[in-house]
Amino acid sequence: MPPTIAFIGSGNLGRTIAQLAAEAGFDVVLSNSRGPETLTDLVAELPGHARATTPAQAAQAADLVVVSLPFHAMEQLPAEALAGKTVIDTMHYFPDRDGRLAELDERRTTSSELLQRRLPDSPIVKTLSSMDFIRMYSGARPIGHPERSALPVTGNDAEAKAEVARFMDTIGYDAVDIGSLADSWRHEAGIPMNVLPYIGEPPKGMNQEQAHDWVYNGPSAVVSASHVRELTDQATRTGRVGLFPEDLFPVDK
Numbered sequence: 146m147p148p149t150i151a152f153i154g155s156g157n158l159g160r161t162i163a164q165l166a167a168e169a170g171f172d173v174v175l176s177n178s179r180g181p182e183t184l185t186d187l188v189a190e191l192p193g194h195a196r197a198t199t200p201a202q203a204a205q206a207a208d209l210v211v212v213s214l215p216f217h218a219m220e221q222l223p224a225e226a227l228a229g230k231t232v233i234d235t236m237h238y239f240p241d242r243d244g245r246l247a248e249l250d251e252r253r254t255t256s257s258e259l260l261q262r263r264l265p266d267s268p269i270v271k272t273l274s275s276m277d278f279i280r281m282y283s284g285a286r287p288i289g290h291p292e293r294s295a296l297p298v299t300g301n302d303a304e305a306k307a308e309v310a311r312f313m314d315t316i317g318y319d320a321v322d323i324g325s326l327a328d329s330w331r332h333e334a335g336i337p338m339n340v341l342p343y344i345g346e347p348p349k350g351m352n353q354e355q356a357h358d359w360v361y362n363g364p365s366a367v368v369s370a371s372h373v374r375e376l377t378d379q380a381t382r383t384g385r386v387g388l389f390p391e392d393l394f395p396v397d398k
């Protein structure tokens with residue numbers, strides 16, 4: 146029997162990881178907020194035995210569950226159905242989208258620690274969140290490929306991190322363990338590790354609109370495991386929390 150992986154949230158990023166998983170031979174179970182009937186087209190596009198269901202049923206269908214929602218929607222996650230399941234947290238906190246959370250704005254905790262608090266019986270592993278969904282798909286490479294990229298991983302449970310690293314291996318990425326959920330700010334949105342290393346060197350003198358376009362349509366770059374380590378080691382917890390990648394570019398206003 147092929148392994149099964151479930152998704153709560155099947156938007157841009159969730160469906161991209163689902164596509165990579167289905168191509169790697171996983172049976173994929175998808176869910177969203179509007180109901181399984183809205184995922185019929187996506188299910189039909191995926192190879193293998195993909196299906197769609199409700200979030201609670203998706204959680205029950207697999208031992209590994211990818212949660213890929215706007216961060217504010219994590220309050221609606223089915224905690225009971227997720228108990229005992231390893232949860233991959235791909236979410237970022239963007240105050241402009243998610244509403245302000247003082248604990249995060251004041252850097253007293255991390256978004257993944259808040260998720261762990263919401264799902265106390267599910268080991269949380271934050272990863273697959275450092276690239277935009279377009280490059281996530283186009284950048285996947287088999288083990289040993291010279292253009293294979295690495296992604297940072299954080300979590301409190303070593304076994305869960307190892308399980309997630311094996312999954313990442315099969316879908317095309319090396320996992321770099323950079324610590325616990327308390328360390329996960331090192332790859333949150335607004336930290337230079339997020340998105341920027343995976344895109345080509347931006348030309349100088351772009352305006353805000355050109356910078357936005359470069360983030361989503363510019364070229365890709367390969368990021369090695371040692372580069373991930375270097376970037377996350379050097380990260381500093383300063384500046385505003387939850388900035389978009391283009392906010393970090395030096396742009397002409």
Ligand SMILES: NC(=O)c1ccc[n+]([C@@H]2O[C@H](COP(=O)([O-])OP(=O)(O)OC[C@H]3O[C@@H](n4cnc5c(N)ncnc54)[C@H](OP(=O)(O)O)[C@@H]3O)[C@@H](O)[C@H]2O)c1
Binds near residue numbers: 236237
């Ligand atoms: N997009 C990227 O490139 C990228 C990269 C790194 C990290 N991220 C992070 O990953 C997360 C997902 O981003 P995205 O771009 O994929 O968002 P998106 O395209 O807006 O998709 C969000 C998904 O979450 C579902 N959803 C919302 N509320 C839900 C609920 N209460 N229960 C179940 N499903 C719910 C939506 O379902 P409905 O459509 O039915 O409402 C949709 O399938 C965000 O936290 C984002 O910051 C995204």
